[in-house]
Amino acid sequence: MSADWPILSAVIWLPVLGGLLVAFSGDRAPNVSRWLALVVAVLTFLLSLLLYTGFEMNTAAMQFQENIPWIESFQVNYHLGVDGISMPLIILTTFITILVIIAGWQVIQYKPSQYMAAFLIMEGVMVGVFSALDAMLFYVFWEAMLIPMFLIIGVWGGPNRVYATIKFFLYTFLGSVFMLVALIYMYFQSGSMSILDFHTLKLGLTEQILIFLAFLAAFAVKVPMWPVHTWLPDAHVEAPTGGSVILAAIMLKIGGYGFLRFSLPITPDASKELDWLIIGMSLIAVVYIGFVALVQQDMKKLIAYSSIAHMGFVTLGFFIAFIILAKPEVDSGVILGMQGGMVQMVSHGFISAAMFLCVGVLYDRMHSREISDYGGVVNTMPWFAAFMVFFAMANAGLPGTSGFVGEFMVIVASFRADFWLAFLAATTLIVGAAYTLWMVKRVIFGDIANDNVAALQDINKREALVLTSLAIAVLVLGLWPEPLIQIMDASIANLVNHIAVPKL
């Protein structure tokens, strides 16, 4: 289906242009910039909802396609389109951006217009990543994404922000250079820059393995997977709340998305050959990182490590496919695992955003992220405590919240691959609950720990609005995940059929 008018372009460029407008509006009337930013974000979100309402559920084909030549001599096209895999992530992006704008309303007093502008531009670029169907266009958006985030951390970040930004930049940039080489190689092989053409490109096993490793370098850093995860805690700690939210809720998903859009369909045989590597890294993420999260003293670091552990479920869900496919006696579970990984991505978008916003609420009041500086927050902030406990439970995968759905699906699917995979994955039930609830115990419960806690004010209406929106999202997805499953079903089924057939 091609749209009557370019909805995707609108969702990409409206926030980018809106962001430039906000930036040029300057800080003379900060409230004007804030309102302008909010209006742009809300409009973008509403526009992106058209993608849902007009979405054709029963096809895996790309929808809302736009395809115009861009650099003709290299067959590079401005080619956009979405399927059931990218569409939910785009709506997640536009939804979270609104919340980030609202959350930064009062807190950001230093150059607020540029702050808002950075997030709007970031939003457009991220939507571009999710909707690009041309490899070069994808790469441009992919790298462009680094700039606003670099600025967000570098300008509005904490005291050690320079180390964090450089680490963040070099880590991710190093990974993407390998991806660029792989993309160029495939361009020479196929004479096309279209990602969909890459999907059908015949490649030998050695070629595939090299390309797979190149993609892995890019995506593993983004996800992030162990052992290339150490930039994330540093980036989170130094980033302002909004930056952490975007980082955790959206940017990490781009890595997971990359596996589905590039690695699996382009190099299915290499994926099959190296699935042990990814599964091993995923399980290390779930188990190893879970224990590391347990001993963190800094709330943001703890949630950052928790993010890595939760993202382990995503990659695990994607790559157990090959073990299940290799077992003739098991006839299902591949789709379940992939869908589970996708649900986990969307759910983690909500929950990690909420957790970082909760820490932000505390940080704005106390200017500390150290767990030991808190204690007994419930006494002075009962409504906030209710939200925090709710999101903590969602983070621990309580059924009825979205956090349960993806983990459950991946555990059920991995049982079909191997008992011990499911066993190791399910340890998150214990360890995940342990690090989350221990933090809640030390921060929220107990008697008032010190005078600073005694002076805390409960959340205001704006903060309540943000947290309530996320709470509703977490509950709805937890109680009724079927609509999301339906959106993705045709695309995931198509992908599974595609990877089941060797390319050699």
Added chain:
Amino acid sequence: MEDMKTIYLILVLAPLAGSVIAGLFRNQIGKAGAHWVTILGVGVSFLLSAYVFWQHVMNGAPVFNENLYTWMVVDGLEMHVGFLVDNLTAMMITVVTFVSLMVHIYTVGYMAHEDGYQRFFSYISLFTFSMLMLVMSNNFLQLFFGWEAVGLVSYLLIGFYYKRETAIFANMKAFLVNRVGDFGFILGIAAIAMYFNSLDYAQVFSAAPDKAGETISIWGDSQWSLMTVICILLFIGAMGKSAQMPLHVWLPDSMEGPTPISALIHAATMVTAGIFMVARTSPLFELSETALSFVLIIGATTAFFMGLIGIVQNDIKRVVAYSTLSQLGYMVAALGASAYAAGLFHLMTHAFFKALLFLAAGSVIIGMHHNQDIRNMGGLRKYMKITWITALLGSLALIGFPGFSGFFSKDAIIEAVGYSQITGATYAHWLLVAGVFVTALYSFRMYFLVFHGKGPRDEHAKDHLKESPAVVTVPLILLAIPSVFIGWFAIEPMLFGDFFKGVLHVASAHDTLGEVGKTYHDQIGFISHGMMMLPFWLAMAGLAVAWYVYLMKPSIADGIRSRFDWLYRLLDRKYGFDEFNQAVFAGGSLFIGRLLWNVGDKTVIDGIAVNGSARSVGVLAQAVRWVQSGYLYHYAIAMILGLLGLLFWFVVR
């Protein structure tokens, strides 16, 4: 059918509505508003449950099994939210809503002067909703939802006094220990999903016999019976929720919560969810004798050894808590002996008399101004007549005094286990028989120390001791009635009639209750038969010893205690489970976490790999910079050396 569906929906959602209103609008509706709205919700729920019970049990309404909505359909696996209402469900919802209603009313008195009054009502109504979702589910997924939701509310309520360090430690411990159980449970569900491709009870149970012979390999080439693996995994979940050894450690600590919830959640309803689950899945358990043996041995071990600890406790609530652990062990043992009906029967009688005992303990605690040490009590019968009489009735029911409800249910369990032929049955039988003595001893030790003897040993208590208000005593009386009589009326239909026909599945080789039934004629006959058996005399002996040792000659107790000091210390430390878990699991996890963080993340990855490569780039740059000195004669000599080198190479070649 449609109007029944509406009834079930209202039945489940009424407490949820009450909870949401009391929780979100606590300031608007005030204290009275909160208790009225939640009592109304649970009251509606109870009346509808009674109606449902009437329809199903008396009028033989057909089994209701319908899905409400589709949770998700993925990869051929359908998951729904729906209700299954048969006689088992009808019994469970009636018990749950009745006890819950009593506890709601009681709370009005118990919590009258506490902070967080509205919050408390909101929680217990939320609990009632979750528990109803659990028992009314028609599939494993919703069962797990209810399972974890009751765990959440239990967490919130144990930590209700969030300022108390012990309370917030206990609630985290409870949640985590339950999560260990749920870890097994979710793997069990995953196994069912894999081999049955469904989570719907009816579909799974009807396909189960065909899978009885299947095996799966878990470790190397050794083959395990599929049913054994599934059932043991599911039962690990039950061990967490129903506090069976070694996952029992959270239940005694859960007494940090206010007393009404100890009665509702940690005695009458939530902790019996494991028993309910195993009984519900009896078509699976019947296919694995190994799993049944496992269940039987765990249950009997818990029943005896947890009862022993009850003897040395001095906190009134902890005595009752260990008693609950022990009684849950009896129920689990019944399940292991395939006497599911007896386990459920004991679940029901226990719900009434244990809720009664907890609420009576709460009444005593009110009278003692929150002093919970039974060594400070004594002679309370003079001050609190209704509490005294009802507590006596509850205690008699607990020790299985002939004619009381507990007598019928406990005797049925012991006899059924006696008939069991599976591995471990003899061991279990003797522990359960011996447990009767222990039960009588700890129950009446507490009873005599609290209600008899000379006045309260705490002199100050005399000034304020008085009977609790009617909102407290009326629920006691209302709970005392079924505690005494329900056994008499229910034994015939539940154990030997067709109350559970089509619900519970018992293989003919395991039909222990059938053996018991062969000698059963009527209640009188059952009582007179029981009075000739060992357990009855053990109960009487326990009662007599308690009377003599704790009331007549307290010096004996001290003598025994110093004589068997090692035993006392062992019991007082609860066999050291807490110390072990704290050192090995909690300490071990933190040790591993620190090790991985400091060595793995900080030293190896960040220190050597990341910053190391950054440093090596720096070092290389330094080296190269030395060459780029900027002096012309350096470059000149380099050129000359290069030319010489080239010449040399040409010549030599």
